[in-house]
Structure formats: C-alpha cells, structure tokens
Amino acid sequence: MNLSKRIESMQFSPIRKLNQYADEARSKGLKVIGLNIGQPDIETPSVFFESIKNFDSKVLAYTDSKGIPSLLDSFIKYYNNLGFNLNKDEILITNGGSEALLFAMLTICDPGEEIIIPEPFYTNYNSFSDIASVNVVPFKTFAEDGFRLPSKSEIESKISPKTRGILISNPGNPTGVVYTREEIKMLVEIAMENDLYLISDEVYREFVYDDLTAVSALEFTEAEDRIIIIDSISKRYSACGARIGAMISKNKTLMHTALKLSQSRLCSPTIEQVAAAGLINTPKDYFYEVNREYANRRDILFDCLKTLPDIICQKPTGAFYLIAKLPIKDSDHFATWLLREFSIDNKTVMIAPASGFYATEGLGEDEVRLSYCVNQQDLKDAANILIKGLLEYKKIYV
Ligand SMILES: Cc1ncc(COP(=O)(O)O)c(C=O)c1O
Missing domain, CATH: 3.90.1150.10 (Aspartate Aminotransferase, domain 1)
Structure with missing residues (x-):
C-alpha cells in the first residue's frame, strides 16, 4: 500500500x-x-502546577476555539508590558508555536505558493511547509558573519509571483542571531513593497544577551496588516509540555479567517490553558x-x-x-x-x-x-x- x-x-x-x-x-x-x-x-514557575492542582471542574470540557478568556487576557497583559496594545480578536491560542506556524502558512498560502526564509532555519519550518504544500525558498546566511541578513536586493531576488511571505525566527533558532532594528525594518519594507506577509517567530524573545533587546515586528505599525507574530509559552516559561502558543496579528480579516483552523481542531488543552493563564504572574x-x-x-x-x-x-x-x-x-x-x-x-x-x-x-x-x-x-x-x-x-x- x-x-x-x-x-x-x-x-x-x-x-x-x-x-x-x-x-x-x-x-x-x-x-x-x-x-x-x-x-x-x-x-517551570510553580504557579503553573498550582493552577493544575487547583483545577476542580467536574467535567473536562472543550474551550472556545480562540482560547479561554483568562489566557487571552494574560497575553494581552504580557504584550501591554512590552508596549503593544492587542485586542482579543487579534490573538488565537494555539497548540504551541508549532500550530501557530502551521496556521499562518495555511492562512496565507495556497498549495504551491512560496515563503522566503533565511537559512539555516528552525527545521520544522520544512515540515510545516510540507504539510501545507508550501515551497520554502531559502536565502543564505553564513556562520562566518554570525548569520546576519544579506542585502535587500539579495532577499528580493528570491521573490516570485508565487511568494506570499517572509518567515524569520528572531532571536534565531538555530543560529542564535538577534536581528537589529534595521534588519527587521528592511524586511518590513520588502514586505510592504512586494505585497507580502512577514511572519515573525518570536518565541525566544526573552532570551537575549549582552544588553541587546529583541525587536518585535509588532513595532512596525505601518505594516501591521502584514505582520503575523508566532508566540509560545514553551521557552518563555520553560513549559514546553503545556503545548500552548499563539498566533497574533492586527489583520482582523486574517485572524477571523484563521479561526476556521482553530475551530476545526476544536480547542487547545483546557487544563493547560488555565494553568498558562496564571504564568503572567511570574515574578x-x-x-x-x-x-x-x-x-x-x-x-x-x-x-x-x-x-x-x-x-x-x-x-x-x-x-x-x-x-x-x-x-x-x-x-x-x-x-x-x-x-x-x-x-x-x-x-x-x-x-x-x-x-x-x-x-x-x-x-x-x-x-x-x-x-x-x-x-x-x-x-x-x-x-x-x-x-x-x-x-x-x-x-x-x-
Ligand atoms: C523557532 C521556533 N519556533 C517555534 C517552535 C515551536 O515551539 P512550541 O510548539 O513548543 O511552542 C520552536 C521550538 O523549538 C522553535 O525553536
């Protein structure tokens, strides 16, 4: 067979x-x-396990496909602390950043369309793109210069009529690179000038050294309709097994349409959502x-x-x-x-x-x-x- x-x-x-x-x-x-x-x-912060111990519902029910209100609120609060205002309809709770990545690809690409990614990249980008029948079009970055982005023209040379978006991980897995504001700005400009989405996978946002800060693509409000943030509690709170992440965008049509994917898999795990909501209180x-x-x-x-x-x-x-x-x-x-x-x-x-x-x-x-x-x-x-x-x-x- x-x-x-x-x-x-x-x-x-x-x-x-x-x-x-x-x-x-x-x-x-x-x-x-x-x-x-x-x-x-x-x-993992103990508040996570305390919430699990205190979970006392008699029925382990499905939740809203978008995520439970308290978890959405905790993401809103977290982003507020970073200086970004989000509404509940700009966040979808997902089964880890992994599902958010798949949702993003399925939402913006038809089979056979393309996403441009600096390589080397997080290996599962290959797997998610295979599942979504999306072609990864890589552009090279090199160990010799610490995997900085190449020039705008080099990245643009990868764009074809089938290109729908650019995907980056910042801070980077597997490279450990942290892109500068100028580098993210260049990607935002490429996205705006070529009618593309920018998927910014920021699950390592907290892990930045040497007094650097990770610049979120959300800062670029001029392109907010094109920006999709991939987020997760896996690394932030050392809670990989919770399988809780989020897809975030200010593009309301995109988010409303992606809800079909959330609904098709019903919901993220109920108890883990409840416990994840409490993590916002981590000191x-x-x-x-x-x-x-x-x-x-x-x-x-x-x-x-x-x-x-x-x-x-x-x-x-x-x-x-x-x-x-x-x-x-x-x-x-x-x-x-x-x-x-x-x-x-x-x-x-x-x-x-x-x-x-x-x-x-x-x-x-x-x-x-x-x-x-x-x-x-x-x-x-x-x-x-x-x-x-x-x-x-x-x-x-x-
Ligand atoms: C860059 C990047 N994005 C997304 C993920 C997915 O993580 P999770 O599904 O646990 O949130 C990982 C996991 O290692 C990762 O390295």
Whole structure:
C-alpha cells in the first residue's frame, strides 16, 4: 500500500533522528548529554502546577476555539508590558508555536505558493511547509558573519509571483542571531513593497544577551496588516509540555479567517490553558535569573569551542543555540559516531547535524547545531567530549 507523497517527502527531525543511537548508548550504561534539543532544564514557575492542582471542574470540557478568556487576557497583559496594545480578536491560542506556524502558512498560502526564509532555519519550518504544500525558498546566511541578513536586493531576488511571505525566527533558532532594528525594518519594507506577509517567530524573545533587546515586528505599525507574530509559552516559561502558543496579528480579516483552523481542531488543552493563564504572574526576577544562567552557559560553550583552531562560529547573542562549522565532511556521520563510538568517563554527547536546518541540498553538512539547555557542569563535560571526540574523529576519517 502506498503512502502519500507528502509524508514520504517529509524529513525526520534532525533533532530527534539519532534517538535510537542515544538509547543504544544508554543501554550500554553511558550518560548521554543532550545538546541536540531545545528542551530547557529550568524549572517551570510553580504557579503553573498550582493552577493544575487547583483545577476542580467536574467535567473536562472543550474551550472556545480562540482560547479561554483568562489566557487571552494574560497575553494581552504580557504584550501591554512590552508596549503593544492587542485586542482579543487579534490573538488565537494555539497548540504551541508549532500550530501557530502551521496556521499562518495555511492562512496565507495556497498549495504551491512560496515563503522566503533565511537559512539555516528552525527545521520544522520544512515540515510545516510540507504539510501545507508550501515551497520554502531559502536565502543564505553564513556562520562566518554570525548569520546576519544579506542585502535587500539579495532577499528580493528570491521573490516570485508565487511568494506570499517572509518567515524569520528572531532571536534565531538555530543560529542564535538577534536581528537589529534595521534588519527587521528592511524586511518590513520588502514586505510592504512586494505585497507580502512577514511572519515573525518570536518565541525566544526573552532570551537575549549582552544588553541587546529583541525587536518585535509588532513595532512596525505601518505594516501591521502584514505582520503575523508566532508566540509560545514553551521557552518563555520553560513549559514546553503545556503545548500552548499563539498566533497574533492586527489583520482582523486574517485572524477571523484563521479561526476556521482553530475551530476545526476544536480547542487547545483546557487544563493547560488555565494553568498558562496564571504564568503572567511570574515574578520579574525569574526572567533575570534565567537570562543570566543562559548567558553563562553560552559563554561556557562558546569559550570551549573557540579553543578549536579550525571551527567557524560567531558568539551567538540570543535563543539558546549555536551553529558551528567543523572541519568534517559529514556531520550526520560525526554525530552518530560520537554516540556509538566515543565516550569519556562513561559519558557521551548527542548533537544535531545541521543539514536538516537548510532547504538547499548539500548545505550544513559540515555544521552542527548545539543547544545550551543543560546545566553548566554537563555543558562543560559535553564540550570536552565534543572537542576530544572531534580530534579523534579527524584522525580516523578526515
Ligand atoms: C523557532 C521556533 N519556533 C517555534 C517552535 C515551536 O515551539 P512550541 O510548539 O513548543 O511552542 C520552536 C521550538 O523549538 C522553535 O525553536
């Protein structure tokens, strides 16, 4: 029996595809330190779990497809604190930022239409676009200059009559780049001049270091009809398992039409919505502490990596990832080899080969994406294993 071409052409997640080798390593008694996934180890604010304990409804009912009023209110309050005024009809609660991304693509594109994305990009943009039968048209950004955006004309050269939007992640997964106001302004101008949407995935907004700030596309009110924000509580509150996110736009027609998608899947999880609504009361200190911890982890990982003479990697300034270009030909093989063949003191490391973060065939094969979501000691151990492993690997294969 045949399966659909759509599912056949989809990739397995490069973040998770080596899981079987990690399981094998664990079954041999090794500790596997996971630098492959953006799963924060930071504690979720306790208010979330208190709300779950206090949930006392006798029936676990569906909610409004748009989201429960208290959660919509908490998003409104959160955005108000950032200086943006939103109304309830400008927000749709979704099953994570993931569903918001899919909704955005399905709402603005017909099958065969195109979205322009700087590559490398969050690998699931490939999966969502496959599901929506949308073609990703990448434009290149490079490890050498810290993945800054190229010139306006270079981005515009990717626009065709089928282009419906530009999609960015800011701060960036997998690059750790934080775009400047000028860079976002350039994208807004491109969108306005070419009648495109700008989908700005801002799920890492809080994770910005070195006194930088993440500029939200919402600032550009002159283009508000074209801007779609992807948001999520997964990273902000270390609540990935809650599966609560939001699609946000000032374009009321777009939002009203996207409601059809929300209605088709009925609602987001009820208890998690209730608990997520309370997260707005998280003390400010929480973010300060978390930010400081990630900045320290970033420094630990980067300082270790830069001891390798032939690595190309700029210090990232946001999110909790970096992409490193290594002196190897096949990062899939290297990542598998680390899990299967290399350990120090009964520990090994799991990394994400970077080719799955590109749409262009052949790119990223000498790159890996590393996340720094593990505690500082594990991070030091992981960096040591990675560096020593790379030296050993080069002796055998390079
Ligand atoms: C850039 C980016 N956008 C969206 C998501 C989706 O997150 P979630 O569905 O957990 O909100 C992720 C998850 O890692 C991400 O890295």
